[in-house]
Amino acid sequence: MDQKGFIRADVREKVTGEARYGDDLVFSRMLYARAVHCPHPRARILKIDGKKAMEIPGVVGIYTAGDVPGLNQGPQDKPMLASEIANSAGDGVAVVAAETQEAADRGAALVEVAYEPLPAVLDPEEALASRPPVVLYQEDGLTDNVACRHRVVKGDVEKGFREAEVILERTYRTQRIQHSAIEADTAVAVPEKDGITVYCPCKFPYHIKARVAQGCGLAQNQVRIVQPAIGGSFGGKDIDIVVIAVRAATVALRTGRPCKMTWSREECMQEGSKRHPFRLTYRVGAMRDGRITAIKIDGVADAGAYRSRSLATIWRAAVEAAGPYEIPNVETDIRAAFTNNVYSDAVRGFGSPQVDFASESLIDELARELNMDPLALRRRNIVHEGSVNATGQVLTGVSIDRCLDRLEELFPLGEPSVTPEGKLRARGIACLHRGESYGAAARDADVAGTDVRAFADGSVGIYTSISEVGQGTHTAMAKICADVLGLPLEQVRVCPVDTAFVPDSGATAGSRGTISGGNAVRIAAESLRDILRGAAEGEEDVIFQDGWLCRKDGRRLMTFREAVQICQSRGVRTDAAGQWVAPRTGWDFEKHQGKTYYSFSYGAAGAEVEIDPVTGKVEVLDLLCLHDIGKIVNYPEACGQIAGGVAMALGYTLTEELESRDGVLKNKNFDTYLLPTAMDIHRLRAIPLEETAAENPLGVHGVGEASTALVAPAVANAIARASGARLRTLPFSLERVRSALEKEER
Amino acid sequence: MEFLRPQALEEALSLLAEHPAYTILAGGTDVVVRRREGRLAPEGYLDVTLVPELREIWNGESIFVGAAVTCRELEESPILAAVCPLLAAAASTVGSPQIRSRATLGGNVANASPAADLIPALTAADAQVVIQGRQGTRRAALPDLIQGPGRCALEPGELILGVVLEPFRETARWSFDKIGRRNALAIARMNGAVVLEEEGGQMRNVRLCVGAAARRPVRFRGAEALLEGQNPDKDLFRRAGEAVSQAILEETGMRESSRYKLPVAVEFTARLLENAARRGQA
Amino acid sequence: MKLEFILNDKPVSLEVEPDMTLLDLLRERLQMTGTKRSCGVGECGACTVIVDGEPVNACLYLAGQLPGRWVYTVEGLSKDGKLSALQQAFLDHHAVQCGFCTPGMLMSAKALLLKNPHPTEAEIRRALSGNLCRCTGYEAIVEAVGAAAERGSS
Known part of the structure; x- marks a missing residue:
């Protein structure tokens, strides 16, 4: 395995400060915009008065829902601007545009909005009760607050529980968190002669394009999305960007001037989408020897006020909730509720971090109940090659056994200990299976288009809308292409993402960038190679290496550049399109069974904690996270993906929590929403493995998200082993840990 | 927008008298944040960072630390390392390196946040705040000066010059500790400082302050009295902690955070005392 | 003014x-x-x-x-188009992902190395503790700063 890897193409400009991010862009005559936000979780908007705001020098206009040129709000969607009723605190109700950001800010503060506060429902369980205080979308014909529901049914759980010798029932809760890309969400809309160009960071340019067209009342061929450098996504920068882009575009179209809207950090916090909080109740039955006979899972998630990608999140949660175990009888039922809380959307990992916290905590609780070693209990139940998982899918390419072997070797559990200062130490583990890419319930087809073009000077350009959000995917794609064409990496470049030129490659989500985008590049590059072979007429078995077309014995025939020029002189196009179409999946909504994802990836993690019993502070001294990613394209960057996911998960585990009072978020900035700092991570070992090649031509698994799912249960299990205290609610704050320790003492 | 930058103390005081409503500015780490949050709309600024007297740390009979000395300077001061390492230790836990470059001792006092990190250390060090007005200077102990969250009892036209404190003696034992939710950029969930003198194995002149626990800085006289003249002892430390916890309850009443803070205060205080006593042995 | x-x-x-x-x-x-x-x-x-x-x-x-x-x-940081040792170390050690925190990280690291050319890992972490990074988990950044310090001394 080449552990050295190669340096990314996009980083040089990032260390010099030359990289241009959305908020760095300036256009001539550009306006600046700021939104006015609703302070109530649910309210009727009676009147919006902008007179005072208009008096501020530099303010040029105030725009409300009625000014949005196209569709302001689809059914249960987040509105571009709330029109009659705002359904959550933070919703934008008006936009102030001005010559300077300062004037826009001052103007926004002076817009007077009269609200009639309405009854709200903030607790998802209450929202799903038989008589909820509010049904949010009655006007759309909904009779309840169910945003979506997914079930998985296998075997007969009641029979499984009858067979069981031990039955446990436990409830776990996860909190609302935020993507927290350090770059705030932003968009610049520039009116064109016949349409609009929007410069914005995003993870799914064609989705933004379609939604901006819809919001602006334009055809899709009139909307161009251009990506500047992107300062992180983590599952965000999707619907939030749609909203910002349409607001900026509204101003741009109404004034004929470019308009930039960059959310302040406070706006990102107050209005931006969040990770779904879950309540998960597990009932598990097992034999004394550790064999699990049945598992029943009931879950409720908080979708917040709008649907967004709740469907994909809840679906993934339901599919993965029973863990990487072969259990004969499974019943999972997870519902997401509409509430008047800030809306939930995909956050790096979709539903995995929530259910993995629950299921992997549960396994350790069961191990303790059975007086078994946690690793042994896992080995007793894990899926193997040919196992039938909870959804009835026959599994292939299973490597969780080897992940656990490596974990045991690198991170033996050992015995709990107490330091001389009285701090409690122990290790804990967790493991996972994770469905690859979109999955069967997705609305979007899992396809990715990519073009590869060879130019007369021998350079090659890749055209894709897989987005470089920081993960290094563009350099990985260039490497894949360069390998197929036998070119040095420097000769291949991924061109800037601009929907005027690049094909639709789908979302950079579900850890599909390298699988879908990479395979599409490979297909395109192979087609291009076939075309260029035509330059070496009469030769058979031409191979491409070191910038040359060669005979099989290595004898050089012509340079790559010459081949391109020969083809072009003959009128042959030297470009090729690649289309990756993911293997078929399917779901039976009646039987609650099916082939959910075309493949699964596997991983395992260990955490060593030190608990201060006085303060309740948990230090995670050592974190080891290993993921089988099949085939590694760029080793250090794969490590970086895992390490970053682990760090994000550490924040989820210990400090990150959005709290609200009466439906209004209390956290307004990074002073109260606490991301881990460099001093909160002590030792972090990210280990990508090449155990089993994935079932796609490149053999790659996704690496972006799985690492976000294992830290919380590994830490919870370590805390329980160190102290006896079992924490079932995230995050493990000072107060929760201290309180759990007190209970344990009693 | 007027932005005044006096370069001498006299000038600063006369400008302040002229513009009592202007915002006094040093490192800006609080002023600029409050301005952004709309909690402060300065009419003008009086920048005190160029006043030489406010920038000094000197060691005479007492130690004087100027109000515009930054946390970084406190952290790195050789004078403080020798004669009041407690203050340096507290300063090193403030915010982040960037904040410590700018945040000042005077700002920490004037803002009167219950969670301020320097205040328990200054209180335990028995620092006197030196305040200058047009009429002359006065001195005040922190528990008298700070009357509640954000309420520093300065008269109009008064300026904090700095603090004076007595150098630690050879027999001094001290410790500082802070509970934060993370290891940097953390607002204290609780912090505390203790200074005592060890004479013939017995504790004397115990000064104990636990912060982020009450609405204003307080010395825990009851606990101090328990310890006075006694030998260091684990059970005694715990009883002192209980006294602190009881005093906090009396001061604040039962609040949402009491469920955590009251029991923690017991053990946190005991540990502060143990650490101070242990430092003596080392 | x-x-x-x-x-x-x-x-x-x-x-x-x-x-x-x-x-x-x-x-x-x-x-x-x-x-x-x-x-x-x-x-x-x-x-x-x-x-x-x-x-x-x-x-x-x-x-x-x-x-x-x-x-x-x-x-x-860079002079005449040539990256400084610190910038080059960020490249070599894969310390940059989205790059949005990178300029600030570089400046904190630079300030550290100006004062303390041979920092320990703990000193590096402390010096970077006022810079949030959501991408890397800090490991690669801490390594890069350490490597730049070593290069500076050789």
């Missing part, structure tokens, strides 16, 4: 409002966008620059306090 200060070794003179932040001054007035805006309250470090040798959050530094100061930003 008329403001004169030294920016990346070059004197700058301009008319500004004294209550403008250094961050706005750099980004909006001087169009130097390498210094990033994120939280605006000194909690993320994305806008870190060096003033008179100390790392500071540009979002909390008012222009009125700048006269005569020496300010370094990320744009001042």
